[in-house]
Amino acid sequence: MPNINEQQDPPETFEQLGLDPRLIRALTKKNIDKPTPIQQFGIPLILEGKDVVARAKTGSGKTFAYLLPLLQKLMSDNNNNNNVLSSKALAPAAMILVPSRELCQQVYSELVSLIELCRVQLKAVQLTGEPSFSEMATTLAGPPDILVSTPACVQRCLSTGVLQAKSVQDSLSILILDEADLLFTYGYEKNLKDLKVHIPKRCQCLLMSATSSENVDSLKKLYLHNSSILTLEDGDGKDDIVPKSVQQFWIQCSDRDKLLHILALLKLDLVQKKVLIFTNTIDTSFRLKLFLEQFGIKSAVLNAELPVNSRLHILEGFNAGLFDYLIATDDSEMKEQEQTDGEKQVEKKKSKKHKKRKLDTEFGVVRGIDFKNVYTVINFDMPLSAAGYVHRIGRTGRAFNTGQSVSIVSPDEMEVFEEIKLYLGENEDTDLTCIAPFPLLEKDAVEFLRYRAEDVARSVTKIAVKEARAQDLRNEILNSDKLKAHFQENPRDLDLLKHDKLLSKKAPAPHLREVPEYLVDPKTQQASKFVKLTRAVMGRNNNNSNRGHKARFKKAGDPLKTFSADAKRKAKGKDFGPKKKKQQV
Known part of the structure; x- marks a missing residue:
């Protein structure tokens, strides 16, 4: 298959891409003035009606690469009075399938925003989770022009008769599989295979992904039938794995000193806001939150345990700048390891009276979610693989912006850290340094804070973490229904609930809020x-x-x-x- 890097002289403006003036005006209102590489090469191919497999890094603009030509096609059909969604149509003309609820909401928001700015008569809807028959029937009444959903929801609509197979075959003209390499990972393999029989052969299929994998190859064989397929790649060298606009740093310390070092980074203002902090477990996230709030540093936690409405509200609040520090639990690799190494232990745990809280399998913070305007990513816990590291760092330095990452590495994590450096192209025989030691944190500054940090860390016990985690979950469950009802009527009101409120029983000591000058x-x-x-x-x-x-x-x-x-x-x-x-x- 032809490689995108072999082509030369791509269009440099949206006008040269042949986009409708209404779409260009919408992009201007969003302060987007030039296309990214994936948009330069992908949009013309999609407008030509070709099936496309688009592989590009996280934050490269893949969402607009398919939303813009999709809307152009539907607007063109309306103008030519040959829209497939005529009064006789009973199914959407386009479907966008994504692996998670958060990504579904994100794509839907961008889609609706473009439609409103273009002032066109197109209707988009979203479906996630396990909707009831009445909810599905109400959502798909009309029907809408575009459906944004997960494969499981679409299959549920077909199996319950809300969507008729013949109607889908008559109406569907474009199918988009976003984050295609995650769809099988999230357990949608059977849904996608069952859905394939309902997709008409004339339907244009797009596969958008950040990586190449066996899952993408499987989907390619399953859904793509047009012989003129192009694989779009955004760079082919190791230097391009992480954008050059992202500075990568690391700090080596013992595991027990990680709290001390992150306190120094945040309290001494050595990293720029907004800050996204990754941990590997939910307990670690709450331990970190309890620790930081004793020093007057407010943060919110995001994990698969929270109700979906709360998660979406936390994301919107963080993106809107209502708080500067978000602690996200990235346990995707941990769960994969548990499934392969601990199946017997899992079965034993199921037989116990007290079961673990149910986690949302459609949730993932590393891929798909668009954390806006993140300047610093901190790996409080190191990911278990180089690919996980790249996806985390991809949360910053997006869309021509700059950013930085700081990884706090303990001796037990040095092995995976060395693998990450090799993956990024760092070599002892060359002068190339991908991840440099963090230059702004003096050893004396850390030691000056040690007594205070260790004293507070001792107060954050396992019992305190357990109680805080349970209290936060209770609060979010109680607020979840309020959020759903309120934001349906007031979509722009983000300040109804505070997700960065204190969880500890004792208020922070006044003397811990500020660091005296003699300690710095x-x-x-x-x-x-x-x-x-x-x-x-x-x-x-x-x-x-x-x-x-x-x-x-x-x-x-x-x-x-x-x-x-x-x-x-x-x-x-x-x-x-x-x-x-x-x-x-």
Whole structure:
């Protein structure tokens, strides 16, 4: 199959891609002025009616690469009065199938936003979870032009008769499988195989994926029948695995010192906001949240245990900038390992009286979800594979933006860390360094905080974590129905509930909220000032946002007063961070 990298001189503007002026105006209103590589090559192929397998990195613009030509086709059909969705049609003209509820909501929101900005008469709906017959019938009444759903929901609609097989074959013209490499992983293999018999041969099929895998190859053989298929690749070298706009750093410490180091990073303002923190287990997420809130650092937690309405609200709140720190549990690889290595133990656990809380199998934080304007990704726990690392880091540096990642690595995690460096192309025989030691955190600054950090860490016991986890879940379950009803009527009201509220029984001690100057090393103070200045220059200083937090305005001060010639000179160089001064005696 032809490779996208073999083609030259792609269109440089959306106008050159041949998009409808209404779509271009909508993109302008969204402050999107130029197409990404996947859009430059993918949109013309899709508009030509070809089946496409599009592989590109996370954050490369795959969603708009298929939404824009999809809407163009439907608008063109309307203009030519030959829309397949005539009054006789009983099924959608297009289906977008995704692996998770969060991704479904994300795609649906972008789709509706484009339709509204274009001011066209197209109807899009979404279906996830296990909807009742009446919910499915109401949602698909009409029918809509576009259905965004999971494979299980579509199969449920067909098996219950809400969607008739013949109607689907008569009406469906475009089928899009987004995050195609995850669809089998999330357990939709049988649904997709059963669904295949209902897809008409004339239907154009698109497979969008971040990686190549056996699952993508299986779907390709199952659904694609057009011989003119092109595989789109966004770069073919190791240097392109992580965007060059993302700076990667690491900190080596013992497992018990991880809390101490993340406290120093956040409390001393050594990383730029917004910050997405990854852990491998739900308990670790709550332990970290309880620890940080004792120092006045508010955060929200996101995991598969929470109700879907709460998860969506947390994501919207974080993306809207209502809080700066989100702790996300990425247990996908942990669950895969448990399934392969611990099947017998799982069976034993099932027989016990107290079963584990049911987790949502359609939930995943590493792939698919669009965390907007994330500047820093912190790996509090290292992922179990190099691929997991790349997908986590892909949450920042999206759509031509810059970002950074900081991985806190314990001795037990050094083996996977070395595998990650090899995967990224780092080699002892060359000068290439993909992940550099974090330059802004002096050892003295960490040691000055040790007593306070260890004292608070001892108070975050297993019992405290268990109680906080249960309390948070109870709160979210009670609020879930309120969220669903409220946001149906008030979709823009994100401030109804606070997800970054305190969980500990005791309020944070006042003396822990601020770090006294005598505890902060002068070099670290200079580094913190440099980060704040950089944040202000890049327009990322959240203290200047319109959020009404007066205390933050007072605390921030004038970033220009922290400017130094040394910091300016260093900012122009290749290294990250201020120029170190000689220590004063």
